[in-house]
Amino acid sequence: MSQRFDIAIVGAGMAGASLGAQLLARGAGSVVMLEGEDRPGYHSTGRSAAFWQETYGGPQVQPLTLASGPVLEELGFLHPRGGLHLARAQDLPELQAFAEEFSNVGVDLPAVDRAGMEAQVPGLDPQWVAGLAEPSCRDIDVAGLHQHYLAAFRRGGGEVWTRARLAAARCDGDWALSLEDGREIRARVLVNAAGAWADEVAAMAGARPVGIQPLRRTMAQIRVSPEAQAAMPLVMDMAGTFYFKPEGGRLWLTPHDETPVPPCDAAPEEIDVAVAIDRFEGVVDWRVEAVEHRWAGLRSFAPDRLPVYGWDVSVPGFFWCAGQGGFGIQTAPAAADMAARLLLGQEAGEVDPGVFGPERFV
Template sequence: MSGQYDIAIVGAGMAGASLAAVLGNRVRVLLLEAEDRPGYHATGRSAAFWTESYGGPGVQPLTTASGVFLEENGFLSPRGALTIARAGQEAELELFAASFAALGVRVEMLGRAGLEAKIPGLRPGWTLGAFEPDCRDIDVAGLHQHYLATAKRAGTELRCSARLAGAAEHAGGWHLRLDDGREAAATILVNAAGAWADPVAEMAGVRPLGIAPFRRTIAQLRVAPAVPDDLPLVLDLAERFYFKPDAGRLWLSPHDETPSPPCDAAPEEIDVATAIARLEEVTDWAVERVEHRWAGLRSFAPDRLPVYGFDPAVPRYFWFAGQGGFGIQTAPAAADLAARLLCGDPPGAVDPTPYAPDRFS
């Protein structure tokens, strides 16, 4: 694996794979993955939806700009998203809906009758909803494989089981050492390491930005009556749960954010139990079985916006991290934005300024 590369990307999940694909054959790219296969961590554990309000107004431009690519290339399928509120939260929900409608997101306000039509068995107390008809399910595995295949055709060199063990900057760029003793050289080093973003920065002698991983839990349930196929993604305005159907089953999350070290995250029984208890506050469905459970790590910068751009103190070090739980739905626009910065191209559909790492200087 010795040789000189223009760009070395640490991490071959959705972030690293999408960036390698968009860079194409313009530069020589080395894509390093610590695990034995790409996408083992956050990418492979996504709840798999695209909705423009998820992540907040600061993330919405990336999500909206990604929608065209995802739709045109067949990675989206109809779903709809419904954010629901209890009595007393009407003003808060109306503000939520108005803030996104002002950004061009389609939002329809629903009363109790509208909620009952979309969520059978809805318990009393839930009085108002904000429905986003444009929400879609994402074929996460298909999108990730598309990016990996595109990058490979363009000449990207992917190396799995290639954990970065050291990175030293020198006059010509970076000298990289892997934990199996192999070495490589690159002019620019890109940190797309997800939950490991800050440790990778420290390894390279770059000041970490405070990108912190948090555990998120999802359980797959069999419920009675059976989950309707046209059930929308249902989210709580207070961010205590969300759920959606999948092949006749229900995917349910307690919307947990538990601080965690970077690791192979595993679900905790208490989090699954909490999710089920919260579901029982919403519907009268009976949970017959927990068929599967998993957890992944969502990594946030201190202001909860992603970090895309060259480090202000180390000019050949590029941040592509802090995507939180919205890295899948924003991948096309984020990769385009980052590739333009790396190649010195003019900005595209999304202004890179809000995501620049120098905001933490």
């Protein structure tokens, strides 16, 4: 016999968990979250080296980031970090354009000269001639934030089902959902918060896929000499070929790769770790003593690299909450608020949802 809910959310990562918590806080009725893995947040949320950074995602994503900042601060999930964007001589036009673009939306990016960069990153290679500081950049306690939303969801009466992979979805007024283990669910609304699997869920439900592409991102934890100092900022280059930041006396380092892959349990490739180290050795004169840990996660983007929130244009009762890319965690509070208002037909909040609707792909 089928269990009946008002809303079924496919996916219990940050997108699904934050939206579920907001829906129940706004009186949505009964909500179930369907997670295909043994635990929520296994693929992307649980592998994030997330930080809150106003410039990440571009000016169209910035309103979601900016509106989320005070919430994350109040909840205690933001911690001081700061950011430093490095540029070589050939990157100076991009550095200037970047500063101007974000100055227009009120982001403070003070110029940093060579001496200022060396003070923050000792041993910096001479090729790095200019930089921009991003003082507002913060670390995010990703696990803490995710657990906060899951706990709020459960307190509100929501149910989280793990090992609950969707096998079929049919709409006959309500949604009839079949899980791979044979369980059946009926729901009035089906929410697609399936991350890398979002297009697969859409096709299963009879909706047109919008082109969500999973991209593999590689991370490595390295031990360096001299030891990474805790006060060092998040260090990035204008060409987008690396970033690194300190973590517990070690460095977390990425080659900033975005390798298209099918939806999968992502694993790091040795070549990508080697590329990351090679690029790092062109930044500072520190010695890499060991690669202590390596991992990879999936970042899923729509074709225009903006998230997708809203009702499907052709399938009634099907709601998109997908394509959050690498900024889904830093925008979670505002994005969940915006999406919950849309789904429940409530008055719009602080952020205009217009640019994020799935109708833009029709």
